[in-house]
Amino acid sequence: MRDGFVKVAALTPAIRVADVDYNVDACVAAAREAAGEGARVIVLPELAITAYTCEDLFWQDALLDAAARGLARLVRETAALDALLLAGVPLRVNGKLYNCAAVASRGRLLGLVPKRNIPTYNEFYEGRHFCAGPAEVEWLALGRLGLDVPATAGGEGGDPSGESFDDEVPFGSRLLFACDELPGLVVGAEICEDLWVPDPPSTELAQAGATLVCNLSASNELVGKADYRRSLVGSTSARLVCAYMYASAGWGESTQDLVFGGHDLVCENGRVLAETKPLADAGLARVGEGHAAVGASAAIDVQLLAADRRRMSTFETLSSPDDHGFTVVPFSLGVSETSLAGRPVDPHPFVPADRARRSERCEEIFAIQAHGLAKRLAHTHSARAVIGVSGGLDSTLALLVAARAFDLLGLDRKGILAVTMPGFGTTHRTHDNARAMSEALGCELREISIAAAVRQHFADIGHDEADHSVTYENAQARERTQILMDVANQEGGLVVGTGDLSELALGWATYNADHMSMYGANAGVPKTLVRHLVRYVADAAAAGGKAALGAGLGEEAARNGAELARVLYDVLDTPVSPELLPASGDGKISQKTEDLVGPYELHDFFLYNVLRCGFGPAKVYRLALEAFGGRYASGTDADDAAVGTYDAETVMKWLRKFYWRFFSQQFKRSCLPDGPKVGTVAVSPRGDLRMPSDAVCALWQRELEGL
Structure with missing residues (x-):
């Protein structure tokens, strides 16, 4: 991670609808492969553990119980990876169902970020199953969530010394995850529709210090939508002066009414660093061979992002995120050399190559x-x-x-x-x-x-x-x-x-x-x-x-x-x-x-x-x-x-x-x-x-x- 570079990967594993065990295996395999290639932040799609297109099966306790067990297994089986992992999962909290991004690292569950904006229009009717998540962070007992894994350090009323507590995990969208070894790497998360609204959560995440925003998405393909999606992700990264990862659902989701193309993107301050082609055939050939995945990976430069933010007098930041309801969760990555092989380094930065x-x-x-x-x-x-x-x-x-x-x-x-x-x-x-x-x-x-x-x-x-x-x-x-x-x-x-x-x-x-x-x-x-x-x-x-x-x-x-x-x-x-x-x-x-x-x-x-x-x-x-x-x-x-x-x-x-x-x-x-x-x-x-x-x-x- 020398010079502020860190490799990231947005992945779309091939999954099966409602087959939690299969999906967890696919997510683990994809994460292991990406980490083996040097990725230190790995993002999986929205509801990847169950599939996004489960519809009224989300009312079934059997599926939700399996999802909780599957999340716990995903956290345990990726414990050896030197990476921060974000995966989509449905979770019951206080009697309601939430569409969450689970954030884990080295065998610990660091936090749960719920989806803030629930679409109920056109082909989407998530409001039938999910509630909009709160912005404010609360600490939840793992036992109440049915999760059998260690949680992050601290908790409401916990010891400020930072010793581990295995019984509580933070839940809310005002969560930030800060890397100990690379101070400029601060990660925030939002989920699919959160990006498409007039005031997305990523705005306040960036103002609170997030230099990398991860979006766990299930965005179906329509004519012209990929161009708009690319423009939206790129322009958001430019407006927020951040890196933005977008991992979208793909092969294995139900095609009863929609098709999901696995459009993954890594952008940095308006520039597309890496991208998968929607509905690409390359990943399909591997489906019969076992667990397959497509993805976009690149080395982002958090040092450059920090410098750009310092230069821009109109980029307002919160001097103390804690005072504005944000909870900052630390995580650790091994100090390793980041290859720039996946990052374009323009030899003629003043001259467009095309x-x-x-x-x-x-x-x-x-x-x-x-x-x-x-x-x-x-x-x-x-x-x-x-x-x-x-x-x-x-x-x-x-x-x-x-x-x-x-x-x-x-x-x-x-x-x-x-x-x-x-x-x-x-x-x-x-x-x-x-x-x-x-x-x-x-x-x-x-x-x-x-x-x-x-x-x-x-x-x-x-x-x-x-x-x-x-x-x-x-x-x-x-x-x-x-x-x-x-x-x-x-x-x-x-x-x-x-x-x-x-x-x-x-x-x-x-x-x-x-x-x-x-x-x-x-x-x-x-x-x-x-x-x-x-x-x-x-x-x-x-x-x-x-x-x-x-x-x-x-x-x-x-x-x-x-x-x-x-x-x-x-x-x-x-x-x-x-x-x-x-x-x-x-x-x-x-x-x-x-x-x-x-x-x-x-x-x-x-x-x-x-x-x-x-x-x-x-x-x-x-x-x-x-x-x-x-x-x-x-x-x-x-x-x-x-x-x-x-x-x-x-x-x-x-x-x-x-x-x-x-x-x-x-x-x-x-x-x-x-x-x-x-x-x-x-x-x-x-x-x-x-x-x-x-x-x-x-x-x-x-x-x-x-x-």
Whole structure:
């Protein structure tokens, strides 16, 4: 359970209606198999011990007596499992029948959570048999329940020292189960319909501290219901900033009027981590071989959930759950390593893996960028935008955004002044691409060489041109920015910045040069996403017609689609470089950014996990090894968001570089120009990142040294 990870499993065993002994055997077998695969919290469906579809057999004492005995046997026979187990069972309490989630661990019954909301509509008529359970917790004598098992520690009037009492068990929906070894793991339970009501019990459970909510369900299948169920579980986990497990009834339930599909889900803060396909055939093949089960399992991250809750000022928690009627029951799990094999670790967290979603995301980001720039142009009454175009990815994206912004405002694209400023490191490839792209988009193109001005500057400050130090590089960058600013003043225009989020995070910009602009259109876009935004436009341009117009290229660019696509594809194939050092003898780029600061896909991964998730170096390092150790490698096709592979030494090298640059370069981020936020990570000093420029990196460095 290192780093806050714990594996969980939502299971659907194949059962028989009213055959309690068979069902208990199936539940035990399923739990043992899941625990053997590392699951530490295991959830079984609603009324799994009897089956949900017993109907008026729930009035039969024979079935209810067997259910109590079956629960006791389930608790005893799973005593050796290092897991928290939740199973559905009908129980008589004070002369009434309740639909309960029984919670057990290591041979002890920890609590009984009754269903709060009893449906009596459409195909459901549970109110015929069951009463709605109370929220308030009371302690029940096991003998009165017919249960022959040890109960949890404590009880009303019990010894607060926590010694075991074998005669009472807590009963009520305001129950929480807290893990001793993993403080962030607090489990709450609700049952089926409880999730579907306007004010579900899970809301107050989460506010009382539950980071994992378990739902024991018997949700039948109808056309379209699986999609709604998935959406409901996912959105609930997002709203409550929790992990949510949903285990639903399946094979073996009566099909007299309904069919149950065994739709199991594990979600975390809005993301589906694992899911079974409803009505899947895979589990049926095993039914004849003995006890069979299907299920969804994944490693959840309670540390991440706790961090998200701390960050959200509007997520209200109860300072003292006990004072609000909640009873917290402790349980123990062995300290074990949690494999992340069942948990997706996204190597490109800023880029959707699915191509269709990626296109939608690209369109949405373009719209945000373009509307942000359009508002600034309108506010400043500017009909001119000045952009330094280098033939690289970032300036290409800024130019595309400017074109769309001008279209939004109904301005002639000739008002976009694309300035190419060749210097000592400019290659024919990037120079020609900058010119061709500007012409294809219908912008005004102007070329201003910086060579003479920079040489004069070298003479003024006494710098030897043969000395290719940082002064040699930065003098060129500052000359380019001076040109852009002065041209903008001449034209009554606005300088559009080209630097992206990844460069800002690393401080890979010359202070008061490419670091500065009048509006930073790319400030919220990480480098891995810049690449896909440009590819999105290139693909649309290549397709032509409606695709090109849909991507906001405009009619002229759509007509020049083939040429624009050719240029954009070549830009994508060009190494990322500031081109501040002379080209190689054969005229190719000699200064490659990723050779100097490291692969951007690694740095974007680090950036997301450090800023969005708040993870420390050890956890970031571990996740990076999972993401880039070959598990997600997908060849070389950029269309498929290919993932590189890096060994541990390489990951550590660039992680050290990331932390050093992130801390040492904050002074550049403290005075960034305005620019739109487009995702959950941003570094604006006015928004998401308020960090002192002289903060010390020693804590993070020491943790890295200890790995």
